Amino acid sequence: MLLYQALFSSGWLLVAGALVVYLFPSTVQQIGLSQWIVALILALLATDYMRRLLRRHLDGYTGDGLGATQQVSEIAIYAGLAASIPFV
Numbered sequence: 001m002l003l004y005q006a007l008f009s010s011g012w013l014l015v016a017g018a019l020v021v022y023l024f025p026s027t028v029q030q031i032g033l034s035q036w037i038v039a040l041i042l043a044l045l046a047t048d049y050m051r052r053l054l055r056r057h058l059d060g061y062t063g064d065g066l067g068a069t070q071q072v073s074e075i076a077i078y079a080g081l082a083a084s085i086p087f088v
Helices: 002-023 025-031 033-058 063-083
Strands: none
Touching: 002 025, 002 033, 033 063
């Protein structure tokens, strides 16, 4: 059951990533596919961390918990993109 919840919560993040690639291909080309993959992996880890945290402390999800999960995942995406920028 927990594996199903993890796949479901992370699946929506993968769908959103696929939509970005489909709708904005020039953005993906400018940044680079490897940088997007790093950002997506970090977002998946952040989503899984929040899922486990909410499950342990609240025994499930609340609206505030889902909002916090979205914010943490978004910060992880930005951190992944920023960390993969080559410095000259």
